[in-house]
Amino acid sequence: MISAKQRNLILFLLFIGWAIGNFDRYFINYAVLSITEDLQLSPTSTGMILSSFFAGYALMQIPGGWLADRFGSRRVLMVSVLMWSIFTAMTGAVWSLASMIAIRFLFGIGEGGFQPSSSKLISQTFPNDKRAWAMSIMLSSGGIVSLIVPLLSAYMLTTIGWRVSFLILGAIGVVITVLYFIFIKLPAHLQDEERISVGEKPQGIFKQLMKTPLMLNLFIAYYSIYAINWGLATWLPTYLVNVRGLDLISLGWAQTVPGLAMIVGIYLAGYIIDRLPLGKEKVVGAIACVVVSILLYLMFHAPSVTIFVAYQTIVILFISFVILLLPAIILKRLPSSVVGTSMGIANTGGQLAGFITPLAIGFIVQTFNGSYNAAFWMLIIFAVICMISLLTLNYRKGELLQGQQ
Template sequence: MNSKRNRNLVLALLFLGWALGNLDRYIMNYAVLSITEDLQLSPSSTGLLLSSFFAGYAIMQMPGGWLADRFGPRKVLIASVILWSIFTGLTGAAWSLASMVVIRFLFGIGEGGFQPSSSKIISLSFPKEERGRAMSVMLSSSGIVALIIPILSAALLTTIGWRTTFIIMGAAGAIIAVLYWFYIKLPESNTTVRTGQTNVSGEKGIFGSLFRTPMVWNLVVAYFCIYAVNWGLATWIPTYLVQNRGLDLISIGWVQTIPGITMLAGIYLGGYIIDKLSNGRDRLAGGISCALIGILLFLMFTATSVTMFIVYQTIVNLFIAFVVTLLPSIILKQLPSSVTGTAMGIANTGGQLAGFITPMAIGFIVDAFNGSFNAAFWMLIVFSVICIVAILTIRDKKEDLLEKASA
């Protein structure tokens, strides 16, 4: 293990990288208002643009983990940051819908290797008793970015414009890659060789046993559904508030900080509550949360004022954060530690596929209903109902999985 000082430096640098990656994802949801106008995009085209990142990101989830195991996480981490920085900068140079979709897809490919490689670096740098804390710091980066991004994006996009904003963010990523090169050092040769010798031969057996386990498919469905709700709201709420509620970008920036605060609070509070709940009760809490998400979504789009819309959105973010925190904890508690990494990659693929499909689907729905978002909200409500079923029907299968893996 690294010294405590080096571990804290590694954690700070990884947090910085995760925060920048989340910043790019979230700022696109606001920049798309100007991009749509500049490139003259329809709602369907806008949905395709918003989804293109998630296509590349989902594709790279499992290969990214394998590359980190095979060639070492430091190499994959640096390559990932370099690639995403290039395509983030190129976003500012896009001249058409086709060029923008290709650039964002390749950006997703680049960023797809960051999460598995950074997670592996944490496992190599930190002792077991500190890994949970380190991962919670990583998860909090998305909540912090969601909190500051409405105001930050409004300030940037109304002063320097979306093109310059993405170019600056690409340059920031290049700086982070340089910091990783100089300051993140791991015993790469030993860990890479050892990993390659012990794990590759059993790779097909691990994937096969996981794919034959019903719990894994429950988790894939639950991940898909909760992230469909999460990214459906995150990607389209700015556009919805402008087109259907009459707000301007500055006003949106301020009012969206309130749901951002509850998302961050939900992550920390959810982790505390989940640790206190026994097996079974945690899933019951997850099912109840999904039911409340569906009810609150209905109240959101039927709200008669912007104030009540934001109130309901604030509360729904609290329950979304709880479910998003619950699902990985189920993997860590219910599956053997030898397969949790692979299982996390499979389950998270479901979540990222939701990020690809949902924004695009909402765009087509809004086009089909002449600018109305009502049907899109109903789609998200259906996803919340399916998530209830997926979570409540999860059964403890740890022993069965162990038997299949050893067969």
């Protein structure tokens, strides 16, 4: 292991990198209003732009993890940040719908390597009892960014415009790449471990991971919890405006409380997970999923918007716990040599959920003439599926892989 000072510096750099990556990702949701007007795009075309990122991001999860295991976390991190920065900057120079879709897809490809490689780096540099905490710090940057994006995006779009904004965000990413090159240095024994993994790692490790019950359960759990997360994130604003009668300003203020809950939930989860007895994490996670399913039902039947948001806030706390618990299981149960590939496999489920669930909810709502009943029941079912996946986790294969380290 490396010194605490070096670990904290690496964690700070991962926090900053994940923050700017999330800002790039969220900024498009606001910039697309101006982009649609400038390029004269239809609503369908706008949807294609927003979905193209998730397509590239999901496709890169497994290759990104495999590359991190194969060639080292530091190299893949730098390439990932540099690649997404280049395509973020190029977004400011698009000239057509086709160019925008292609560039956003490639941006997703670039960012797709970050989480698997950063997870591997955390597993290499942090002791087992601090890995969930470290992951919570890195992931919390996404929650913090989600709070500041609306105000900062509005300022940037009205002062310098969307094209210059994307160029600036790309330049910031290049600076972060340089910082990674200068300050993320692995000690000799970890560099030797990565060289060994390149030359001597069994070629069948990927196939073996794909066959493990542990990875199958984690893939399903990732898909289920992110289906709930993205389902709520993408459709709650529309639901609250169209069904509950909120105006946009009231909506914005109402959603700040759940946003803060996400940050608090991630920090609390990191603290709690590192202190759970080994083997108990899946039980606690399953209980959290049961609570989510009950609260989703109560949300849907809440008599007022205030009570609805109160239930939503508690739901976000428990969702945040499960979202952190799943990568923590990989970090704690599997050897560093396969963490990148393992995280890529599992996280592919989460990103597929981000691509599919919003489309599914839209289809359901349209099919039932604007009713959200079936959509809420679908999310409740996903919470139950996540619970079952966690309760039936099989660690035996993970222990077998641990023996290969």
